Amino acid sequence: MSRNDEVAEEVSDCFERRSSEAKRKSPQNFPKPDDNLMTSMNSANNEHKTRTNGDNEDLEPGNLLHADHKPRLLLMGLKRSGKSSISNVVFRKMAPHETLFLETTTTIRKEAMHSFMDFQVWDLPGQIDYLDPDFDAESIFGGVGAMIWVLDAIDNYMEPVSRLTETILHLQHSYPDIKYSVFIHKVDSLTEDFRDDTMRDVRQRITDDLYDAGLENPPITYYGTSIYDHSIFEAFSKVMQGLVPQLPTFEALLNTVSANCRFEKAYLFDVYSKVYIASDTTPVDMKAYELCADLIDIIVDMSEVYGWDRGQDQQETDRSQAVAAPSAESFVSNIKGYHLYLKEINRSALRAQVRQGFRLTIYRNLSFIGISKYSDFEISKVLVDQNMQAFQDTLLKVFPRG
Numbered sequence: 001m002s003r004n005d006e007v008a009e010e011v012s013d014c015f016e017r018r019s020s021e022a023k024r025k026s027p028q029n030f031p032k033p034d035d036n037l038m039t040s041m042n043s044a045n046n047e048h049k050t051r052t053n054g055d056n057e058d059l060e061p062g063n064l065l066h067a068d069h070k071p072r073l074l075l076m077g078l079k080r081s082g083k084s085s086i087s088n089v090v091f092r093k094m095a096p097h098e099t100l101f102l103e104t105t106t107t108i109r110k111e112a113m114h115s116f117m118d119f120q121v122w123d124l125p126g127q128i129d130y131l132d133p134d135f136d137a138e139s140i141f142g143g144v145g146a147m148i149w150v151l152d153a154i155d156n157y158m159e160p161v162s163r164l165t166e167t168i169l170h171l172q173h174s175y176p177d178i179k180y181s182v183f184i185h186k187v188d189s190l191t192e193d194f195r196d197d198t199m200r201d202v203r204q205r206i207t208d209d210l211y212d213a214g215l216e217n218p219p220i221t222y223y224g225t226s227i228y229d230h231s232i233f234e235a236f237s238k239v240m241q242g243l244v245p246q247l248p249t250f251e252a253l254l255n256t257v258s259a260n261c262r263f264e265k266a267y268l269f270d271v272y273s274k275v276y277i278a279s280d281t282t283p284v285d286m287k288a289y290e291l292c293a294d295l296i297d298i299i300v301d302m303s304e305v306y307g308w309d310r311g312q313d314q315q316e317t318d319r320s321q322a323v324a325a326p327s328a329e330s331f332v333s334n335i336k337g338y339h340l341y342l343k344e345i346n347r348s349a350l351r352a353q354v355r356q357g358f359r360l361t362i363y364r365n366l367s368f369i370g371i372s373k374y375s376d377f378e379i380s381k382v383l384v385d386q387n388m389q390a391f392q393d394t395l396l397k398v399f400p401r402g
């Protein structure tokens with residue numbers, strides 16, 4: 001029996017067990033028990049096996065993420081367009097107003113995201129001429145999955161537009177797989193009408209320039225962004241999702257869980273960066289995202305005050321086992337008519353810091369967040385717990401962290 005079949009069988013057993021436990025425990029008036037959950041999860045798993053085996057011989061469940069498979073994302077654009085601000089706000093928790101004091105970047109700055117897959121985000125200095133024939137392009141662009149071009153919407157955008165089109169035309173032959181995104185950035189400084197006009201104009205100019213150069217329907221996505229609201233996280237999430245090969249599988253799993261637990265919207269968040277690497281396939285609602293982001297902020301703040309390092313020594317391990325759940329969970333009832341449910345899926349220590357004499361470990365973790373408007377959500381919590389445990393077991397089995 002192949003490893004794929006073993007995993008599929010384990011997942012199936014796990015769901016059978018969970019499903020029958022859930023039915024046994026569920027009171028009469030709970031929502032529909034999750035009969036379809038196991039089938040959908042298994043079909044999602046099978047679909048995933050087919051796709052990944054097709055894409056890459058080495059990738060199989062149990063060892064999906066090849067050690068060298070670290071999708072890389074480049075942040076490029078002219079000087080002062082806002083690249084370092086974006087990277088600092090999203091990956092270093094810098095307050096947006098502090099970016100006013102950032103100095104010009106002179107070397108490539110690399111950020112990593114470790115919650116599930118190991119992403120790398122490279123912030124490239126604006127003053128380097130990457131189109132110079134003497135420049136070692138392979139060291140930068142080889143292995144890049146996506147490029148974000150940051151364009152300052154409040155400055156004259158003729159130069160950045162022509163630099164972007166030159167860059168795309170220069171790279172497209174050697175690196176045809178790069179996916180391009182344009183962040184029309186600092187839109188907080190524009191009125192709503194002017195913002196729409198600017199976005200339309202930028203898109204039109206880029207499309208026309210590339211068309212004139214012989215490139216039709218370029219693979220570019222456009223986002224209006226600002227570090228002063230959630231738009232930057234939303235845009236980053238979308239770009240990251242383009243680098244997740246298992247995205248359809250995640251979406252299928254999240255659709256199933258949402259249907260069975262009556263969530264309006266379900267996300268898989270990298271908690272530290274507030275970037276979501278997948279959501280169910282219902283349309284994204286900015287209000288729902290903002291609620292989730294606020295919940296994450298509260299949980300991170302609370303755990304910085306009341307959390308402790310688990311499992312540092314035997315005494316700590318005993319204490320953790322005695323008082324804490326194996327994975328964190330949070331349930332917030334009735335915020336603006338919504339119930340929010342968070343469940344930690346995995347966790348890895350990123351780095352330890354000493355702050356004011358206390359040793360603090362910064363964790364990266366991937367968490368599920370579901371939003372429900374269902375008024376009896378609290379009553380059905382037992383069933384939700386059962387489904388979520390099955391969901392977590394499946395994800396960890398099929399996509400274990402290396």
Ligand SMILES: Nc1nc2c(ncn2[C@@H]2O[C@H](COP(=O)(O)OP(=O)(O)OP(=O)(O)O)[C@@H](O)[C@H]2O)c(=O)[nH]1
Pocket residue numbers: 077078079080081082083084085086096098099100101102103104105106124125126127185186187188189225226227228
């Ligand atoms: N209004 C507004 N200002 C922003 C935003 N993002 C960045 N800025 C400001 O833009 C200025 C330049 O930002 P940087 O992040 O240093 O720009 P950069 O692209 O990294 O510049 P180089 O390092 O020179 O390549 C800073 O004063 C930021 O505060 C935004 O979303 N809105």
